[in-house]
Amino acid sequence: MSKTHVTCTVNGEETEFLCDSNQTVLDVLREDLGLTGSKEGCGSGDCGACSVLVDGRLVCSCLMFGSEAEGTSITTIEGIADGENLHPVQSQFLKHAALQCGFCTPGLIVATKALLDANPSPTDEEARYWLAGNLCRCTGYDKIMNAVHAAAAELRGESA
Amino acid sequence: MQSFNYVKPASLADAAAALSGADDGTVLAGGQTLLPTMKARLAAPSDVVDLGGIAELKGISVSGGTVTIGAMTRHADVAGSADVKGAIPALAALAGGIGDQAVRNRGTMGGSVANNDPAADYPAAVLGLGATVKTTSREIAADDFFTGMFETALAEGEIVTSISFPQPEKAAYAKFPNPASRYAMVGVFVAKTASGVRVAVTGAGNGGVFRVPAYEAALSANFSPDAIADGVVSAADMNSDLHADAEYRAHLVGVMARRAVAAAAG
Numbered sequence: 001m002s003k004t005h006v007t008c009t010v011n012g013e014e015t016e017f018l019c020d021s022n023q024t025v026l027d028v029l030r031e032d033l034g035l036t037g038s039k040e041g042c043g044s045g046d047c048g049a050c051s052v053l054v055d056g057r058l059v060c061s062c063l064m065f066g067s068e069a070e071g072t073s074i075t076t077i078e079g080i081a082d083g084e085n086l087h088p089v090q091s092q093f094l095k096h097a098a099l100q101c102g103f104c105t106p107g108l109i110v111a112t113k114a115l116l117d118a119n120p121s122p123t124d125e126e127a128r129y130w131l132a133g134n135l136c137r138c139t140g141y142d143k144i145m146n147a148v149h150a151a152a153a154e155l156r157g158e159s160a
Numbered sequence: 161m162q163s164f165n166y167v168k169p170a171s172l173a174d175a176a177a178a179l180s181g182a183d184d185g186t187v188l189a190g191g192q193t194l195l196p197t198m199k200a201r202l203a204a205p206s207d208v209v210d211l212g213g214i215a216e217l218k219g220i221s222v223s224g225g226t227v228t229i230g231a232m233t234r235h236a237d238v239a240g241s242a243d244v245k246g247a248i249p250a251l252a253a254l255a256g257g258i259g260d261q262a263v264r265n266r267g268t269m270g271g272s273v274a275n276n277d278p279a280a281d282y283p284a285a286v287l288g289l290g291a292t293v294k295t296t297s298r299e300i301a302a303d304d305f306f307t308g309m310f311e312t313a314l315a316e317g318e319i320v321t322s323i324s325f326p327q328p329e330k331a332a333y334a335k336f337p338n339p340a341s342r343y344a345m346v347g348v349f350v351a352k353t354a355s356g357v358r359v360a361v362t363g364a365g366n367g368g369v370f371r372v373p374a375y376e377a378a379l380s381a382n383f384s385p386d387a388i389a390d391g392v393v394s395a396a397d398m399n400s401d402l403h404a405d406a407e408y409r410a411h412l413v414g415v416m417a418r419r420a421v422a423a424a425a426g
Contacts, residue, residue, distance in 0.1 A: 002165075004166055020163055021163045021164050021165065021166040021208070022161040022162060022163045022164065022198075024195070043196075043199060044195075044196040044199065044200075045192060045195070045196060045262065045263065046340075046341075048260075048262065051262060054265075057236070057265040058261050058262050058265055059262050059265050059266050060262045060263075060266075062195070063191055063192055063195045063196070063262075063266060064191060064195075064266065065166065065188070065191065065195070065208075065210075067166045067168070067210070068188075068191070068210060068212060070168075111261070111262075114261070130261050132260045132261075132342070133259070133260030133261055133262045133263065
């Protein structure tokens with residue numbers, strides 16, 4: 001089987017790769033581009049650990065072929081911070097200790113950023129509904145929700 | 161997952177040619193069912209024909225009381241469409257309740273309808289609204305399209321191009337979701353139209369989506385939750401699995417039908 005040549009943008013940088021037909025975007029990110037922040041949990045779109053943004057929209061990178069990435073702009077957890085400065089979602093997850101084992105955290109941070117880009121002032125119900133595709137088996141979600149709302153407030157320019 | 165030949169045609173004609181030239185070709189729409197199925201090796205196609213490059217399959221238009229939605233239109237785009245919200249708000253709301261945000265950003269209407277998962281939401285809207293499925297070769301009425309669990313009237317190599325929904329007077333969809341997957345354990349779509357009431361049920365039947373003529377007749381005479389009687393749907397025709405047994409699903413059909421009618425009437 002021939003490989004597909006793909007040109008896309010990953011975290012703001014133009015990127016080219018050759019992928020096998022059966023490689024997902026997640027496979028390419030982790031195995032070929034060295035971006036191992038996105039995790040493979042279930043591999044079937046249930047857990048959200050592989051969440052990335054494709055053209056600004058939240059997707060499971062395990063349910064998209066690498067070949068489908070042609071011409072897209074992908075943002076992974078590695079592209080969320082501004083250089084050394086953590087994104088408010090990242091810093092609020094740290095501040096609120098919104099993680100235990102950390103496996104779901106990259107996906108949750110990417111999904112939360114997508115939420116707050118689309119809806120800067122989500123209600124608790126809206127936030128939980130949006131993040132329903134990101135499973136955490138450690139925390140019980142309370143601290144995660146606290147971090148989400150604190151990040152939303154910070155991004156709105158309100159003092160914490 | 162086994163490797164395959166990946167093809168991304170720019171036109172429907174090229175897609176049809178790629179499919180007919182393949183040993184065992186399949187169509188890739190949003191991939192939210194196809195990829196898990198291939199990973200589980202329940203499918204191992206020789207060729208995957210990606211419809212993502214065909215512009216004519218995308219988009220939403222409203223004209224003359226009909227909403228036409230391209231097969232590659234993503235669930236999130238249907239849910240967020242001002243045109244759909246204005247003409248058939250129940251359809252936009254249904255799309256916004258499919259799976260989770262990531263699924264809605266990739267999954268497509270054509271893919272969902274062509275797959276005809278017995279617990280998918282869109283088949284209830286297509287059948288409940290009496291929509292017309294347009295394909296590369298013909299137009300198929302919703303009543304003729306869904307032929308059984310994961311089965312449709314689509315012929316080998318035939319591709320769904322768009323679906324046209326007539327605007328109802330009133331409509332609503334009520335779903336009892338599986339709390340983990342948000343697939344419908346039972347979902348009921350009710351539509352009141354000039355020619356009568358249609359009631360379509362997904363998630364429950366052991367033959368996939370189905371209509372309930374007794375409810376339709378009762379609601380055509382009296383469009384009220386009170387018109388929905390218990391015991392109309394037989395448990396013998398329902399799915400039974402670890403999430404809900406057949407008797408429970410049969411009961412839920414009446415419950416969700418009442419909720420849908422109340423929402424549509426209100």
